[in-house]
Each structure stands twice: as C-alpha cells, then as structure tokens.
Amino acid sequence: MPDAPNWNGTSDISSDCESSFADPGGNAGSIGTMSGEKRSIIRRCLTPEALAAVPLIVVAVAVLGAAPYFSKPTSITNMVHTYFVAALATSVLAAVMLVMRPLRRWCGVLAIVGAASALSLNFYCAITPHKPGATTAFKGRWEYRRKSNSLDYLLRHGNGLSKITYRNHIALREFLKDKRIIAYEQEALPFRYLIGVTFVSAYDVEEYAHVLGASGYDRAMELEHIEFRIDARRKSRKLIIVPEWVEGAETLYVLTLKNQPVHVLAPRKLIEELAE
Amino acid sequence: MINQWLFAGALQLGGMTLLYAIGRRTIDCTTIVLAGYPVGLLLWVLASLIALLTPLTMTAVSATAIALVITVLAITLDSLRRDGAPGTTGRSLLVGAILFNGVSFLIHQVNLTLISNDSFYLLIIARELGHYGYFTDISGLQLSGWGVFAPVAHSASVFLNEGYLYGMPPLLAMVTLALLFHWIRRSFKSLGVGQIAGIVAAVLAALLLLSTPMYQRHASYIHTNLGSAAFLFIYAGAAYMRFSTGGREWLVLAMFGLIGFSLHRVEAPLVAAIFLAPVAESRDIKFVDRLVATLALAGLMTGWFSVIANFIGDKGWIVTREQIPVMLAPSWLLVAVVLASAFRPLQSTTRWTTVLMTWALLLVVLWFFIDKTDHMKKCFDTTAWNLVWTGHWTMTYTVLLFLLAWTPFMRPIRGEALFRATIPAFLLLIVALGAFRKPYRLDDSDSGNRMALHILPAIILYVAVKFGRQFADTRNSRTESEIALDSGNVGIAAGESST
Numbered sequence: 192m193p194d195a196p197n198w199n200g201t202s203d204i205s206s207d208c209e210s211s212f213a214d215p216g217g218n219a220g221s222i223g224t225m226s227g228e229k230r231s232i233i234r235r236c237l238t239p240e241a242l243a244a245v246p247l248i249v250v251a252v253a254v255l256g257a258a259p260y261f262s263k264p265t266s267i268t269n270m271v272h273t274y275f276v277a278a279l280a281t282s283v284l285a286a287v288m289l290v291m292r293p294l295r296r297w298c299g300v301l302a303i304v305g306a307a308s309a310l311s312l313n314f315y316c317a318i319t320p321h322k323p324g325a326t327t328a329f330k331g332r333w334e335y336r337r338k339s340n341s342l343d344y345l346l347r348h349g350n351g352l353s354k355i356t357y358r359n360h361i362a363l364r365e366f367l368k369d370k371r372i373i374a375y376e377q378e379a380l381p382f383r384y385l386i387g388v389t390f391v392s393a394y395d396v397e398e399y400a401h402v403l404g405a406s407g408y409d410r411a412m413e414l415e416h417i418e419f420r421i422d423a424r425r426k427s428r429k430l431i432i433v434p435e436w437v438e439g440a441e442t443l444y445v446l447t448l449k450n451q452p453v454h455v456l457a458p459r460k461l462i463e464e465l466a467e
Numbered sequence: 468m469i470n471q472w473l474f475a476g477a478l479q480l481g482g483m484t485l486l487y488a489i490g491r492r493t494i495d496c497t498t499i500v501l502a503g504y505p506v507g508l509l510l511w512v513l514a515s516l517i518a519l520l521t522p523l524t525m526t527a528v529s530a531t532a533i534a535l536v537i538t539v540l541a542i543t544l545d546s547l548r549r550d551g552a553p554g555t556t557g558r559s560l561l562v563g564a565i566l567f568n569g570v571s572f573l574i575h576q577v578n579l580t581l582i583s584n585d586s587f588y589l590l591i592i593a594r595e596l597g598h599y600g601y602f603t604d605i606s607g608l609q610l611s612g613w614g615v616f617a618p619v620a621h622s623a624s625v626f627l628n629e630g631y632l633y634g635m636p637p638l639l640a641m642v643t644l645a646l647l648f649h650w651i652r653r654s655f656k657s658l659g660v661g662q663i664a665g666i667v668a669a670v671l672a673a674l675l676l677l678s679t680p681m682y683q684r685h686a687s688y689i690h691t692n693l694g695s696a697a698f699l700f701i702y703a704g705a706a707y708m709r710f711s712t713g714g715r716e717w718l719v720l721a722m723f724g725l726i727g728f729s730l731h732r733v734e735a736p737l738v739a740a741i742f743l744a745p746v747a748e749s750r751d752i753k754f755v756d757r758l759v760a761t762l763a764l765a766g767l768m769t770g771w772f773s774v775i776a777n778f779i780g781d782k783g784w785i786v787t788r789e790q791i792p793v794m795l796a797p798s799w800l801l802v803a804v805v806l807a808s809a810f811r812p813l814q815s816t817t818r819w820t821t822v823l824m825t826w827a828l829l830l831v832v833l834w835f836f837i838d839k840t841d842h843m844k845k846c847f848d849t850t851a852w853n854l855v856w857t858g859h860w861t862m863t864y865t866v867l868l869f870l871l872a873w874t875p876f877m878r879p880i881r882g883e884a885l886f887r888a889t890i891p892a893f894l895l896l897i898v899a900l901g902a903f904r905k906p907y908r909l910d911d912s913d914s915g916n917r918m919a920l921h922i923l924p925a926i927i928l929y930v931a932v933k934f935g936r937q938f939a940d941t942r943n944s945r946t947e948s949e950i951a952l953d954s955g956n957v958g959i960a961a962g963e964s965s966t
Contacts, residue, residue: 239819239888241875242822243822243825247875248872250895251872253847254851254864255855255865305866308862308866309861309862309866309867310671310678312862313863
C-alpha cells in the first residue's frame with residue numbers, strides 16, 4: 192500500500208508520519224519556480240489537511256478563549272474554576288506529550304484523562320443539588336417527568352391550558368368547520384390546534400402582524416382586529432384575533448362538547464352564535 | 468404502551484431487513500441490528516411522505532404498503548448482485564433483534580417525556596397530518612419552520628391511538644449510544660490497538676455522552692434535536708467505516724443517515740452538504756457511488772423544498788422562497804464537484820471542496836461580524852458561553868474542544884476529512900445562522916445550543932478514534948481484509964477502486 196496519509200483516508204498511514212502537517216502527502220500541486228526550501232514550506236502549508244486544521248483550531252480556541260471573558264469574579268468560586276483548572280491540566284498534559292517525542296504515542300492517555308475528568312464532573316453535577324435544600328438534578332428531573340408524562344396532564348398544566356384532549360380537538364374542529372371564530376389572543380391552544388395557527392403570546396401576534404405587513408406589535412394592536420384567512424384544501428375559514436379592549440373579548444365561556452368541558456376564551460356573543 | 472412497543476419493533480424489523488438485504492456482505496450484525504430502528508423509522512417517514520404528497524391519503528395501511536414496496540424493491544435489486552457471500556447470519560440477527568426489542572420493551576415501560584411549547588407545535592402538526600392524511604395549507608406552512616421528519620413520525624400515534632411516540636426519543640438515544648460504543652471498539656480493532664484499550668475507550672466515550680445533561684434531557688424531549696444527532700451520527704460513523712474498512716454498503720447506510728438528518732430541520736440541508744463534501748471529493752470512492760450519493764441528497768432536498776415553496780407562497784416562517792435556492796445550492800455544488808472530478812485537469816481542484824466550504828463559511832461569519840458587529844458578537848458570545856457553561860453540557864464540550872484543538876498535531880487517521888473540516892464548519896454555521904434571527908440567548912433551550920447536540924456524538928467518535936490512533940503501533944495494524952474476516956464479513960475489501 193502507499194505510504195503517505197491521504198486526506199480522504201484511503202491509503203495506509205505510515206508509522207513515520209507524526210502529524211498531518213509533517214507529511215501532507217505531497218499533493219500540493221505545482222508551486223512554480225521557487226527554491227526547494229520555500230516550495231517545501233508552501234507545500235506543507237497549502238494542503239487541504241493543513242488548511243482544514245486552521246478553522247478547527249480557530250473555533251476551538253475562540254470558544255474556549257471567550258469563556259473566561261464571561262467569568263465574573265463571583266463565579267470564580269463555583270464550577271467555572273474547576274472547569275478551567277481541569278481543562279488547563281488536560282491542555283498542559285497534551286502539550287507535554289506532543290513535545291516529548293517518546294511520549295507522543297501515549298497521547299491516548301490524554302483523551303482518557305480528559306474524558307474521565309469530564310465524566311466525573313458531569314456525574315458530580317447530576318448528583319449534587321444546585322442550591323441548599325434543592326433536590327438533585329436526577330431526582331428533580333425524575334419527579335418532574337413522572338408527573339408530566341401524559342399529554343392530558345401537559346395540556347392541562349403544562350401551559351396553563353384548557354382541559355381538552357386531542358380527540359376533542361378533532362371533534363371541535365369538525366364542529367366548528369366553516370364557522371367564523373373569534374379567539375382571545377391568549378390561552379388559545381384549542382384554536383391553535385383547531386385552525387393550525389400558532390399564537391400564544393404578544394410575541395406571536397407581532398410575528399404574524401409582520402407577516403401581514405404590519406410593522407410590529409404596536410401596529411398590530413392598533414388594528415381593530417387581525418384577520419387571517421385559513422384556506423384548508425377544500426374549505427376556507429377565518430380566524431380573527433381580537434385585542435383585549437374589544438367588547439366581550441375578556442369573557443370566558445365554557446363550551447360543552449360531547450360531555451367534555453372545553454374552556455374556550457372567546458366573546459360570549461360568538462359562542463352563542465356558534466352554538467346556534 | 469404495547470402499541471408503541473410493537474410499532475417500534477416493526478420499524479426495527481423493517482429497517483433491519485432492508486439493511487440486511489443491502490449490506491449483509493459488509494455491514495456487521497451489531498450495526499444492522501442497532502441501525503435497524505432509525506432506518507425503519509426513515510423508511511416509514513418516506514413512505515408516509517409519499518402518501519401525504521400523492522392522491523393517496525396517509526393511513527396506517529397505505530404507509531405500511533408503501534414501506535413494504537420500497538423494501539421489496541430494494542431486496543429485489545440487491546438480489547441481482549452476486550458479489551460475495553453474506554457476512555451476517557440470520558441467527559445472529561434474530562438474537563440481536565430479540566435483545567433490541569427486549570431493551571425497547573423496558574424503555575416503553577416508563578414515559579419520562581419532557582414537552583415544551585416547541586413540542587406542542589410539533590405534535591399539533593403531527594396530529595393534524597395523522598388525522599387528515601394530507602398536508603393542509605397550514606400544516607404545510609408550519610413545515611417551513613420545522614423539519615418534516617419528527618411530525619410525520621409522530622403522526623403514526625394517531626393510528627396507534629396514542630398521544631405521541633414517547634418511546635421514539637429514548638430509543639434513538641439508546642441506538643446512538645450503542646452505536647458509538649460499537650463503532651469505537653471496532654475502529655480500535657482496525658487500528659490495531661489492544662482489545663482492552665478499545666473497550667476502555669468505548670466505555671468512557673459512551674459514559675461521557677450519557678452523562679451529558681443535554682443528551683439526557685433530549686433523550687426524552689419531544690423535539691428534532693436528538694433525532695438529528697442520531698441520524699447525523701449514523702452518517703458520520705458509517706461514512707468513517709467506509710473510509711477505514713471499505714465497502715460501498717457503508718455508504719448506503721451513511722446516506723440513510725444523511726437523508727434522515729436532512730429531513731429533521733429546515734436548515735439541515737446546509738449541514739448535510741458540508742458533511743457530504745468529503746465523500747464527494749474523495750478519490751477512494753467510485754465515481755458512480757459519489758454521484759448517486761450527491762444526487763440523492765440534492766434531488767430529495769430539491770423535491771422537498773419545492774413542496775415547501777408551494778405551501779409558503781410569499782410568506783414562510785423560518786425559510787422563505789428567496790432562501791430556498793441558498794439552502795439547495797451547496798447540495799448541487801457537490802453534484803458539480805463530483806462531475807468535475809471526472810475530468811482529469813479538475814481532479815486536483817475538487818479535493819479542496821470541504822476545506823473551501825469551511826473557509827467560505829469562516830469568511831461569511833467574519834463578514835457578518837463586520838456587517839452586524841453587535842448582533843454577531845452577541846451570537847458568538849452566547850454560543851461560546853452556552854457550550855462551556857450555561858448550555859447544560861457540564862464539562863463535555865470544554866474538554867472536547869481542548870482535545871479537538873490538539874488533533875491537527877497528531878497522527879492522521881483514515882477518513883479524517885469527515886471530521887476535521889466539518890466539525891468547525893458546523894460550529895461556524897451555528898454562529899452564522901444567528902445572523903438571520905434574533906440573537907441566541909444564554910439558556911440550554913436556546914436554538915443554537917440545541918443544535919450543538921447534533922454533532923456531539925460525531926465529535927466524541929472522532930476524538931476517541933483520533934486519540935486511540937496514538938496508541939496504535941502501525942506495524943501491528945491489520946489490513947482491511949483481516950478486519951473483515953475477523954468481523955465475519957468476507958466480501959468487503961475487494962475491488963473498491965478509485966474513480
């Protein structure tokens with residue numbers, strides 16, 4: 192097999208080759224009529240291997256270098272300190288191994304040290320409460336998810352949403368087909384699903400207002416109402432978001448469908464209209 | 468619970484059958500068993516997409532029928548080949564499948580799902596797709612902000628009479644973890660490193676991934692990130708195996724991974740093109756294979772984005788009509804690179820593709836920094852700080868970045884191009900994407916921070932193999948044929964010529 196390392200990893204790699212930079216494989220192409228020494232240097236630099244390494248080093252160093260910039264005096268005493276001491280130790284070890292030729296082939300030890308230190312800290316964080324009196328991360332996560340594992344629960348409590356199941360969403364959707372719906376802009380998951388338009392907050396209103404050509408939230412609020420045409424494949428529906436000050440918008444009305452209580456925040460007038 | 472477990476089992480069986488039919492000569496049994504589930508999931512999603520986009524309505528029956536047709540077609544096409552005996556036996560596959568489904572059963576016993584607003588949106592689209600069986604204008608419009616993979620996969624829950632597929636994220640997490648362990652051990656073997664060292668490295672790497680809080684969280688979080696990580700890792704790992712041990716079947720598995728990844732998020736085609744570049748420029752892989760691989764990505768993405776363009780009209784959520792050509796251009800550039808590599812005068816130029824893409828991205832980021840200094844500074848600072856502190860990675864990224872910075876000075880490994888240029892390119896892309904949105908925020912649920920999960924398993928694989936290589940005594944390194952024989956795969960090393 193050929194002896195030179197290959198960028199694409201095709202050929203066998205020589206044991207003499209100690210680094211990607213040291214033996215780029217001699218594929219740099221024609222360099223012109225320079226002296227042998229200069230050509231050799233340029234040839235080493237102008238290889239995909241060498242040039243690919245630059246962004247890697249730049250990104251790694253930039254990310255790690257940026258981190259201490261954020262490290263405020265108060266946080267020195269916490270985990271950041273441990274992070275960088277461990278990372279520095281790893282780095283020094285790597286440097287020693289790379290510089291001392293006999294140790295170079297033992298660089299794998301570095302990875303083990305790094306991984307082991309990361310592991311120990313990862314597990315340490317997982318089993319240690321973040322503040323006095325708090326549960327551990329594992330325990331807290333377990334308890335939180337055990338409670339919140341059902342879609343029903345999530346719909347009821349996850350967003351402070353109405354008690355409604357997806358089955359009822361479908362039924363409601365069918366029920367309200369072709370109706371003109373007016374929904375209060377908050378707490379409107381049923382309508383989000385019914386219509387397929389997502390809006391939960393003023394931020395969403397702003398986003399949609401932007402889509403409609405309005406220039407942001409203020410502009411959206413100036414509108415008497417924002418109107419969306421929702422064209423399903425066969426049918427066309429309208430959804431109108433009514434700002435808070437529109438009469439009746441604050442009224443909570445409970446619509447009962449198939450014996451399932453569904454809380455719909457909408458003007459009473461509309462619900463009455465729908466119920467007809 | 469039983470419905471979901473049986474469904475997962477059926478997907479795994481389907482994927483395993485497809486992989487066995489295509490790759491039994493080269494791909495080892497463990498990989499076939501483990502990758503069976505994600506490949507089956509991809510098969511289901513592709514079948515569902517066909518049903519959703521054609522006059523057929525997506526139902527359990529139509530999606531299953533299409534998936535079966537695809538599998539039978541693949542098996543039929545493969546049976547026409549007569550090159551080599553199967554390396555993986557049916558019995559070992561059966562044992563593997565039983566073990567996998569046993570673990571899957573345990574996973575399905577507990578639902579620890581974490582759901583956020585994003586999850587709601589995603590499930591809403593999923594339920595709508597499952598209920599209607601076709602893309603409504605609204606669900607289509609929503610997909611300009613989401614990838615299509617997760618919603619379509621979760622839409623199966625309608626057929627199963629369940630709320631959502633709570634078993635999917637933990638199963639994908641388990642597959643990623645197990646494949647990481649297996650591929651590191653296998654790579655160490657091919658490097659000629661001692662077996663114990665291989666096991667130690669694989670255990671450490673798997674524990675490192677497992678102990679990372681972001682990974683744990685996403686292992687039960689209804690979102691697109693863990694799926695992206697799993698599929699990108701399948702691509703990176705399988706493509707690395709292609710480079711290190713040979714066998715075009717690895718490339719097929721890699722492409723399954725890349726296509727699955729590309730369908731997960733709207734910006735994924737950009738990342739996919741970066742990761743496919745080393746394959747496109749490779750002189751080790753046959754011209755036809757490279758052409759098919761690049762065309763598969765470019766063609767599929769063009770098809771999918773034309774569907775999105777049809778839905779979004781002049782609106783669009785995250786992706787707009789104007790941005791679609793930009794999203795697709797890198798994929799078609801790779802097709803052009805492959806075609807150019809057929810001409811001898813251009814061959815030396817094409818091998819710079821990956822590096823040039825990375826440098827171009829670096830320059831783009833620098834340009835954004837000049838153009839939107841404060842905005843980009845905030846994006847970069849936030850990304851960096853999230854990776855090392857606030858992003859819930861604990862120490863994982865800190866150590867990995869330090870180790871990565873040393874890798875250029877160490878002995879090269881085969882298939883290094885898959886990682887060395889693509890890892891920084893991916894991290895640069897995260898920062899670059901910040902230019903088109905509100906600045907990233909210091910939080911583990913931040914979009915940029917979550918994207919860092921996509922590449923984490925691939926980085927761990929690279930670092931483990933790269934540092935493991937330093938243990939290797941090349942005089943003891945075994946040839947590809949020896950590795951193949953040792954793995955019970957006898958047909959791999961023969962006849963993989965270059966262009």
